[in-house]
Amino acid sequence: MACSDSSSSEKTDTTAKNNCPTKTCGDFTTQAQAQATFNSNKSCYKNLDADGDGIACENLSK
Numbered sequence: 001m002a003c004s005d006s007s008s009s010e011k012t013d014t015t016a017k018n019n020c021p022t023k024t025c026g027d028f029t030t031q032a033q034a035q036a037t038f039n040s041n042k043s044c045y046k047n048l049d050a051d052g053d054g055i056a057c058e059n060l061s062k
Contacts, residue, residue: 020044025057032062 023045028034038048038056048056 023048025060028057028060030062031055031057031060034060 020041021044023034023037025034025048028037034048034057035055038045042049045056051058
């Protein structure tokens, strides 16, 4: 049963990652829009913060 439980856990982790919508900085007009999305779910949208400083899409205008 331990193997089965482990397998279920792995599937849940993968499913959770797959439920994150794909967003890139190109999907936003302003940095503020990107930041709001990033703040709404930092684990889903961590790709919006390339350098890991907590600021999303720094190349966009505010």
